[in-house]
Amino acid sequence: MKDYETFLNRKNEIMMSAGIEGDLTLNPKLYDFQRDIVRWALFKGRAAIFADCGLGKTIMQLEWAHQVHLYCGGDVLILAPLSVTEQTKREGQAFGIAVQVCESQADVVPGINITNYEKLAKFDATHFKGVVLDESSILKSFTGKVRTAIIDAFRGCRYRLACTATPAPNDYMELGNHAEFLDVMSRNEMLATFFVHDSGNTSKWRLKRHAEDIFWQWMAGWSVFMDNPKSLGYEVTGYDLPPLNIHEIIVDGDIAIDEALTLTERRKARKDTLDLRCQAAADLINASDDQWLVWCDLNAESQGLYDRIEDSFQVRGSDKAQYKMDIMSEFSDDLVKCLITKPSIAGFGMNWQQCHKMVFVGLSDSYEKYYQAMRRCWRFGQDQPVDVYIIISAREGAVKSNIERKETDAKKMQEATIEYTKEITKNNLKQTARMVTPYEPEVMMSLPDWEEFYESA
Structure with a gap:
């Protein structure tokens, strides 16, 4: 046992800081907790900000990128989902930070540039001194080939930042994607060091019980977890979530819910009730004067909803990028x-x-998609109670119960993660918050002539 602990301690190499030190003048519009996190992330050089929705990850990553540009004089690239690029530019303007939306390397300007993940191949990654992955959990949605391409492209980049609210929505092992991107430890090495393979399930790894403390110390060395600034001791106002009201509408309530349906049977039930579900949504929205956000998963659902809902716009995968950004910006306004x-x-x-x-x-089996979609509106800064309507078939009951189970598991994991890392994170942020510019004397110190002193004595 002692030999194993020695092995873990040897593997537990907290990432050496490779970033920017000193008394930095950060954007005065940042809250104290945002300022401390940015200063810490700059000090680390390669870091992750795992902050919940509405805590200001965009302005934190923009200020981080701005400071990297000022420090090294090179350009910074932000990779983000397509829907977020224009919004990031607008938020940058509000904070006095210029952001250039780029289609390819030819569009890059000195300073901060942003593009969507799918366009990475059109850029020269070696040109950039810093890179930010916005909504970095999206990495696991890509094929292994694309995820590896992103990690490999920026392996030589000194300054790297990853930001997301859901780094590991269902499984700690998913944190390995971020560790590998930041060059802290490869995903396979992380699994071998801190996890054990579940013999009952070939796709699952669980954290070794006797390695828990060391694992969270390691995590806190390169990442910050935050669900609310108050949990880390910050006194701020405006960071209280409004009530969330979940309403369930079952369009074929006379049919008994069958939890044992196969995926194929659930898909058939979803197609069979498409018209009923779209009409139920339309009846709800057409009778209201409020603004509505409607989530679907099938193209046929999108078209059915658009045909039935007055004053509606649909944004589909096949739409041109500019149209998508324009409609989403208009929805924001x-x-x-x-x-x-x-x-x-x-x-x-x-x-x-x-x-x-x-x-x-309707719902898919992805808890992360459900959680992230819901948090577009139910987030810090929302001043109204949020009403979420879930319209499903009784035969999709297994999907809803599966999402609820994953939601319970994810909440437990988030609470445990924050509890484990809270004290270490507090200390890390306080240490970097107290950093000052190194003393640089401008007047030469003069010392007495001790030999003359002793002779006169």
């Missing part, structure tokens, strides 16, 4: 009454606190 889209298109990163009515016309 409350110029669109009803937006119909998919979580895979707009479920990550958008700040839609102006809207407090939402409909899911």
